[in-house]
Amino acid sequence: MGIKINKDLCTGCQSCLSVCNYGGITIINNVAAITDECTLCGACVEACPVGAIEIEMEEIATEGVDVSQYRGVWIIGEHYNNKIQNVVYQMVGKGRELADKLQVNLTVVLLGSKLEEELKELSQYGVDEIIYVKSPILKDYCTELYVNILTDLINKHKPEIVLIGATPIGRDFAPRISKRLNTGLTADCTGLDIDTKTRNLLLQTRPTWGGRIMATIRTPHSRPQMSTVRPGMFKIPEKIEKQPQIKKIEMDINEKDIITKIVKIIKKEKKQINLEDAEIIVAGGRGVGSKENWKIIEELAKKLNAEVAGSRVAVELGWIDQDRQVGQTGKSVAPKLYIACGISGAIQHRVGIQCSDIIVAINKDPNAAIFEMAHYGIVGDLHKVVPALIEELKRLKSEEELKK
Amino acid sequence: MDFSITKKQQMIRKITREFAETYIAPVAEESDKNSQLDPNVFKLIKEMNYFGICIPRKYGGAGLHNDTISFAIIVEEIGRVDASWAITVGVHCSVVAYPLYIFGTEEQKQKFLIPLATGEKLGAFALTEANAGSDAAGIETSAVLDGDEWVLNGSKIFATNGGIAKTLLVAAKTGQRGRKSIFSVFIVDTDTKGFSVGVKEDKLGVRASNTSELVFQDVRVPKENVLGGVGNGYQIVLKILDFGRILIAAQCVGLGQAALEASVKYANEREQFGRKIGKFQGIQWKIADMGCAIESARLLTYKAAYMCDHGMDYGLASSMAKLVASEAAMQATHYAVQIHGGYGLMKAYQVERFFRDAKVAEIYEGTSEIQRMVIANRLLRQTF
Amino acid sequence: MKVFVCIKQVPGVAEVKIDVTTGKLIREGVPSIINPVDKHAIELALQIKEEQGAEVIALSMGPPQAEEALREALAMGVDKAYLLTDKEFAGADTLATSYTLALAIRKILQESEKNEKYLVICGLQAIDGDTAQVGPELAEELNIPQITYVQKIEFKGDKIIAESALRQDEVMVMETRLPALITVLKEINIPRFPTLIGIVDAYEKKEVVYLDTRQLNADKRKIGLTGSQTQVWKIFVPQQKGEHIKLSGSVKEMVKQLCQYLKEDKIL
Structure with a gap:
């Protein structure tokens, strides 16, 4: 071979x-x-x-599965504190598209205890079927139960595609299921499509080498084709009038059978912000110059109703907290608008913002790497440009109000 | 003929580089400014066993006593981020601990070498005097036998590590044969009564490294503290200096390498007249000359280390290495400042420090002029 | 107790550059390193050894040059190292990799005292693949419990209590019993540097044991490319979307123009 x-x-x-x-x-x-x-x-x-x-390829007889027996697109719904995570809705949008191309049903599987209210909400987004496995013990995540229950369900219903959020929890149980089913799993996908030209294979695109390279991966010989899906990559779809079929399975699980238990759950002291879900982000880097100057970044963010973020340098200089760092060692973000102020755009930073819809760069160095990827670039001193931008936004707002 | 270094040596280089970049580089500028070695780095270097590089395990060292190339690599990698630390560690290892291992009695090794090799105590070599610099034979510090003890009187200057060392090797005059002084090397604990540290020098380069005056006033040293026998000082000092020159050569290779890397980075970033300055021949020639000079220096240094490890007479090789490497470092740092233009003069850019550090290397452990004399004397006596 | 640490040798990706025209990684002169978070896994194993006694065994699957990564692990203080290397292992995805690693762990366990308890530690994910899958798949293959995203761990007899970052805004404190597998985050500790004595010992006193398909008695259907269910179909450099417009004029004009564009893009 x-x-x-x-x-x-x-x-x-x-x-x-x-x-x-x-x-x-x-x-x-x-x-x-x-x-x-x-x-x-x-x-x-x-x-x-x-x-x-x-x-x-050495011809070794593998116990191939009959792929034609598998039908349907499944999404595994992650939730905690009785709230279904955003990534599930994002996957529903993409999953619908895939199911339509394949002309099959879209199913969401939920393992939980008190998700009735959440089910009502989820039902409005164009899902064909919801499988709701209910047990008090499923209130919180448990690796063993997720793996056991989901593997049984997959074996029984044989979906051809299973999508799981590439959150820590999704990435905790998905690999064990793929191993138990001996099927392929592609991690942290940022793009999904169906190769309709050939055998309706799922094309799973994901970044590797920290985003420097994209790879498209297929699972030709085994089923289901499993992917974990990066949060923030797909848009939450519009609500539509369509009631899914809801299958509720009540389960009796003995807590004693579980080896790995949750001892307690501690709220982190500092409020975590979810940069990944932000629609607009205003970010600052070295060019901001000082903590004092950082205020204009915050002011611009406030005007735009945006989240504030920083480059690694900004974090290291103490201008902004670590949990607001964007880039390879921080968060990967995918806002509609990303405004980079005084950020030169080292590859490590660019990797973290490449999924943004529109990138605006303000930098006084015309050769800054950030301009290579910025959709709109302003070469100039951010200390002049940002206040001017704030003024312009104010002007536009009052103009609008006048019109009304 | 094999120019490749072993896997073990490669690993030593890789780890030392990571260590130096992680812990030494960030405080190098500050240390230079304050003329003070960072105590935290001191502790870490001790943990890394860098104070016992050339000493066998049984005396608390790392066991690289037959691997001088590794010693050179370590000094080179430390010198690449901070010449002051390279000289501090290097002097301790090469002109204090290593001679103790080579010439010391078993008792001396147990008592003095082990704490040096483990880094419990720092060492210094006290040779130079106000009237005996390049002409080491002219030293005036004297040692007189009084019962079971030698009594030392005199003062030494420019002793690297002098002010912070706990164990000294001191060259002192112990007799006279015709017009020639006879001298011996003594192991002196700095806690001994009568010893004191004089002026701490404020220098142009390697500022963080400690250079001090050492004063001996009726310092009584037990008889058993003579290194390598009474009256053998001259030969021992020459041997110590042979080995010490490998240290300086390696330090300079590291320093030159740092200047080259900084210049390459800058030449690829800085734009003038619409293009990177690395595109201009004026800069290219300098880069090429730096690269050649540093690589020649590196090869000579490793060759001297190799000869030492293989029991060959490496005195000439280490003189050549020291001369070529210190001048390569001077040239490379000089070019580095030039390539950086105005920025090269600024403290914020490391090449300013490199430039000052390199100048020192052309002077200590035998000036370039002395090296040329030594080399020429050897060559003129040689039959080809 | 045995503590297994699974490590991977990767190109020092922070230094990897891409030739934009060909999409090729420029690998020339890029040193290979131990996957960064795997060093934290090694450090944890060594701390466990120092605190309560354990034999620490490092495993790596890769080409012969991955021996260097294992030597570095030995230099840090790992007791034994095994390199799983064979042409037939090439092209392995996470399924095949976890199968192969499990074979080695079982083989080592069989050769040691019966029912010796053990812990497997993996770094969360590798910087080249970023999958985070080998750990959980290895736990499944070994049929042992797992705790992933671990940032703190404590032993209580046969039990381990770990703080996991499975949730973004909460710390989950979980308990399981040995044998078990954990995957760790960088936050868990600061890895030590190998000392000079450590490096010398790694080359002169310790050895790296090579294991191939035959020695592991591996099922050829489950290793390498044949044992992989995922196939890389295409590799490409990410396209940056849209056009790049550099605005010009006075600050005021540029800002006006920008807002105009953003309005057209339906963002404002």
Whole structure:
């Protein structure tokens, strides 16, 4: 098994070298050769213009599943403190789209105890079916119960796609289920689509290398195709008139059977803000200059009803709290509008904001990297631009009020 | 012929670099400003076993006594972020602990070497005097035998680590043979009565490293504290200096490397006339010259270390290494300041400190002129 | 007690640059490192050893050069190290990786005293793949309980009590019993640097044991590319959306223009 090079066909053109991310291929005596670093990702196979590279798979009889038996798109609903998490609604929007392409049902599965009110809300977003497993013990998350119950349900109903929020909880139980079912799981997807041209496979796109590279991943031979979905990537859909079928399963679970127990849940002292869900973010970096100057960032945010965030430097200099740091070592955000003030745009920061719809950059250095990705760039001193922007926003607001 | 370093040496380089960048680099500027070594870094360096690099395990060291290349690599990597720490650690290891290991009696090793190698005590080597600099044979500090003790009188200047050391190696005159002085090396505990630290020098470069005057007034040292036998001082001092020059060479390689890296970074960032200054030939030539000089210095340094580890006479090699490396560091830091332009003069940019640190290296442990004399003398005596 | 630490060697990604035209990572001169959070896993294992005695065993699956990562773990103070390396392991996704790691852990347990309790520690996720899946899948394969996102841990006899960051605004304190697997966050500790003595010992006194398909008696259907259910279909550099407009004019004009654009984009 491995990558095979047809030496007669290979022209030594080096096309394969440039697509390999692992240093897994090299050219020796004008012919491509595979090195120890090869991970068999297959990028070189596709890149070869003369078809000289093949992936050779050892023919080992695998207990393949009959993929045609599997139908339907499932979303596993995460909740806590009796509140269904936003990512579930976001997945419903995307899940609907996938289910429609496949012409199958969209199902949300919830494991909980007092979610009746939440079910009413969830029912308004175009779901075909809700499976509600109810037990007092399911009030809080429990790895074992989620894995046991969901694996049984999946085995029984055989959905072809299972989507789970890529929250810590989702990423805690999803891998165990995939392992128990011996099926593929793709982590932290930012894009999902159906490859309708071929076998209706789920195309799961996700960032790797801290967002420097995107990979699209498929699960061809096993079912269900499982993905965890990054929160904030998909829009919550509009409400529609359509009542889903609700299947309620009451379960009797003995607490004694559970090995891993929650001892207690402690509220974190500081109020956590959810930058990931923010619609507008105003962020500042080194260029702001001082804690005193930071006030104009806050003022602009207030005017826009936005959350305030900072680059790593801003956090390190103590201008803003760590939980408002955006970037590789902080949060990845996906607002509709991201305004970067005095942020030069190191790759680590850019990675964290690449999912923003619109990026505005204000920086006095015309060569700052942030301008490469900004949709609107203003080269200028933020200490002049930001106050001017605040004034303009005030003016626009009063203009609007006058119209009314 | 093999120019590659071993996996173990690679790991030592990698870890030392990470350590130096994590803990030493952030306080280097402050230490330079205050002429003071950071006590926290001191503690960490001790934990890392860097005070016992060239000493066997049984004397509390790291066991790299046959791996001088590793010693050079460590000094180089520390020197890459802070020349002051490189000289502090290097002097302790190469001209105090290592000679004690090579020339010391078992008793001396038990008593003095172990606390040095574990970093409990810091060492200094007291040789230079006001009237005996390059001409080390002219030292006037005297030692006179009185019963079972030697009585030391005199004063030493410019002793690296002098003011903060607990164990000293002191060269003192113990006799006269015709017109020639005979001297010996003594192990002196700084707690001994009659010893005191004089002026702490305020220097141009390696400012954080301690350089002090040491005063001996009727300092009584037991007989068993003579290192390598009475009257053998001259030979021992020469051997100590042979090894010490590898330290300075390695420190300079690190310093030059730092100047090169800072210059490359700056040349790739700074734009003038619409392009990166690294695109201009004037800058390119400087970068090329820096790279060549540093690499030559590195090879000579490792070669001297290699010869030392293989029992070869490495005196000439270490002189060449010290000369070439200190001048390479001077040239590289000089160019680095030039490449940085006005910013190169500013304290906020490290190259300003590098430049000052490099100048010291052309002077201590034998000036460039002395090295040239030594090298020339050897070459003129050599048959090819 | 045995404490297993699973580590991965990754390219020092902070230094990895991308050639935008080809989408290729420029790997030249990029050093390989221990996946950063895995160092915290090693540190935790060493602290457990120091506090209550345990044998700490590091495991890694990867090409032969991953030996360096294990040597570094040994230099930090790990007792034994195993490198799972074989051409047939190449192309493994998390399912195949967790299967292979589990084989090694079972093999080591079989060779040690019966019913010895053990703990497996993994870093939360690797910086190259960012999946966070190998830990839980390994726990499933070994059929032991897990606590993930651990930021603090305490032992009470056979039980462990861990603080987990499973919820964003709350700390979940969980209890389980050994054997168990935990995945840890960077917040849990500050990893130590290997001392010089540690490094010398790692090369002169300790060894890295190589295990291949045959020695692990691995089922070929479950390892490497064959044992992987996910397939990388395409790799590309993320496209930045939209056009890039640099505004010009006086500050006032630029600000006006910006608000105009944002209105057109239906944001204001």
